[in-house]
Amino acid sequence: MTRRVAVTGLGAITALGQDAIALAEAIASARCGIARHHDLPAPGPREAVLAAVTGYEPTAHFDRRQLLMLDRASQFALIAARQAMVGVDLTGRDRMRCGAILGATLGQTTLEDCYRALYAESAIRLPPLTVPRVMPNAPASQVAMAFGLQGPCFATASACASATHAIGLAGQMVRAGLLDLAVCGGADASLTPGTLKAWEALRVLSPDGCRPFSRDRNGLVLGEAAGMLVLEAWDQAVDRGAMIHGEFLGFGMSADAGDLTAPSSDGAARAMRAALDDAGLRPAQIGYVNAHGTATRLNDRTEAETLARVFGEHLAVLPVSSSKSMHGHCLAAAGAVEAVITVQALSRGLLPPTIGFTEADPACAIDCVPNRARPTLARFALSNSFAFGGLNAVLAFGAAP
Amino acid sequence: MNELPPDVTDPRTAEILAILAQETSLPVAQLRPEATIEELGIASLDLTQAVFEIETRFGIEIPVVADRPSGSGAEFTTIGDLLAHVMATLNRAGQYGTA
Numbered sequence A: 001m002t003r004r005v006a007v008t009g010l011g012a013i014t015a016l017g018q019d020a021i022a023l024a025e026a027i028a029s030a031r032c033g034i035a036r037h038h039d040l041p042a043p044g045p046r047e048a049v050l051a052a053v054t055g056y057e058p059t060a061h062f063d064r065r066q067l068l069m070l071d072r073a074s075q076f077a078l079i080a081a082r083q084a085m086v087g088v089d090l091t092g093r094d095r096m097r098c099g100a101i102l103g104a105t106l107g108q109t110t111l112e113d114c115y116r117a118l119y120a121e122s123a124i125r126l127p128p129l130t131v132p133r134v135m136p137n138a139p140a141s142q143v144a145m146a147f148g149l150q151g152p153c154f155a156t157a158s159a160c161a162s163a164t165h166a167i168g169l170a171g172q173m174v175r176a177g178l179l180d181l182a183v184c185g186g187a188d189a190s191l192t193p194g195t196l197k198a199w200e201a202l203r204v205l206s207p208d209g210c211r212p213f214s215r216d217r218n219g220l221v222l223g224e225a226a227g228m229l230v231l232e233a234w235d236q237a238v239d240r241g242a243m244i245h246g247e248f249l250g251f252g253m254s255a256d257a258g259d260l261t262a263p264s265s266d267g268a269a270r271a272m273r274a275a276l277d278d279a280g281l282r283p284a285q286i287g288y289v290n291a292h293g294t295a296t297r298l299n300d301r302t303e304a305e306t307l308a309r310v311f312g313e314h315l316a317v318l319p320v321s322s323s324k325s326m327h328g329h330c331l332a333a334a335g336a337v338e339a340v341i342t343v344q345a346l347s348r349g350l351l352p353p354t355i356g357f358t359e360a361d362p363a364c365a366i367d368c369v370p371n372r373a374r375p376t377l378a379r380f381a382l383s384n385s386f387a388f389g390g391l392n393a394v395l396a397f398g399a400a401p
Numbered sequence B: 001m002n003e004l005p006p007d008v009t010d011p012r013t014a015e016i017l018a019i020l021a022q023e024t025s026l027p028v029a030q031l032r033p034e035a036t037i038e039e040l041g042i043a044s045l046d047l048t049q050a051v052f053e054i055e056t057r058f059g060i061e062i063p064v065v066a067d068r069p070s071g072s073g074a075e076f077t078t079i080g081d082l083l084a085h086v087m088a089t090l091n092r093a094g095q096y097g098t099a
Helices: A020-028 A065-070 A072-084 A109-118 A130-134 A140-145 A157-173 A192-200 A235-237 A265-279 A297-319 A331-348 B011-024 B042-058 B078-092
Strands: A005-013 A035-036 A048-050 A098-103 A153-156 A181-188 A225-233 A246-255 A288-290 A380-387 A391-399
Touching: A005 A020, A005 A048, A005 A072, A005 A157, A005 A235, A005 A331, A020 A072, A020 A331, A072 A109, A072 A140, A072 A181, A072 A225, A098 A140, A098 A157, A098 A331, A109 A130, A109 A192, A140 A153, A140 A181, A153 A157, A157 A181, A157 A225, A157 A246, A157 A331, A157 A380, A157 A391, A181 A331, A225 A235, A225 A331, A246 A265, A246 A331, A265 A297, A265 A380, A288 A331, A288 B011, A297 A380, A331 A380, A331 A391, B011 B042, B011 B078, B042 B078
Parallel strands: A098 A153, A098 A181, A288 A380
Antiparallel strands: A005 A225, A005 A246, A035 A048, A181 A225, A246 A391, A380 A391
């Protein structure tokens, strides 16, 4: 059984705003969600350049009892899922055929608060909901509970490709007839002292901003976010009169089976080709690529080289941008936010820019849509994610007819 | 980078190079100031681990280099760049001895 898969819901909470429409509007106006934050909690760095969700009030979204169960990451996941599920009524539908597949995300805030209490403050007991708040499937389980999705529910763990794997698997399961509806994506809220110190030690964080593909780029900027899509069997979406934002067309994944952290052009190329094959698309049909584009020296150079291998001469007319320049690197949620942005790019006919671009790098010979959004007639797009551990995942989407 | 070229007679230099040699499995003789990280084939993780070991040895935090030579993008192009940055950090921290 092979069915078409409609994208019938989009949700997001990012440094660019607390819903998916705010995200699209920020991107259209090339706004930057990255800022230098001061007075960060000890013992982490006192100041850092981050893409943080600011002005967020948990109590505006959840009551006190709910908040006892929810790490910040699960809160973000639920907020994005509520947006994506607006207008979806599951009454009368087979809930065993509805699932939630999200990227695995530790409840990092809860974890660090507990360790601080235990090791630094000699707490003699921890809150009883610590374990279910921290577990990496918590955001997926919370989404399933919130909407009564009783079929497949699990979390995919592939570091910065986690959400991309989640969406890809969900899309393939709907296509194969194993699911009728999937809420899929991911959340990440890890801008905690421990996480910042750990990333700092890798020496890949930019001290001043995220400038993907620019000659003067000097590293990535961490962000927090959630992104969520509803993927649904096409005929059922049409029958219920759902708004169709786009079409899930394919997914490709590969492992470098090489270095733990250094990117591999071979591995990335295999994933992009696998996504094109899975979608039944030729390289020349692709009109936009949302790059992994972290703004590390090595990622961007390797990604540009890989795009040249996969797309050949077509790369000369293929816009490729990194929206991370605006919403930062959202780790386990990165692929979800970028999938939302990719679908919006096709449905709104507007390519996200790579902002902060100063000067072309000869090692990154691509049209990165510098600094300003650009109208497009693109029908098909890819979204790339490449993770530590050498894990590559690429999604293919089409514009709604 | 606005840092002075490394003083190879400084005893701390020998110690830093010894750590670097250990983490990269390269002989100290090859770690000449003008040798580039790329031509020595030093993997970025090994270099990062070496910086961490140097931080641990001297009890300092070596900040990420923000101001990089245009086009390279790497924190350190040569062994000399690394030495100079570590030395500058040590001197700012007031660590002049080898204790």
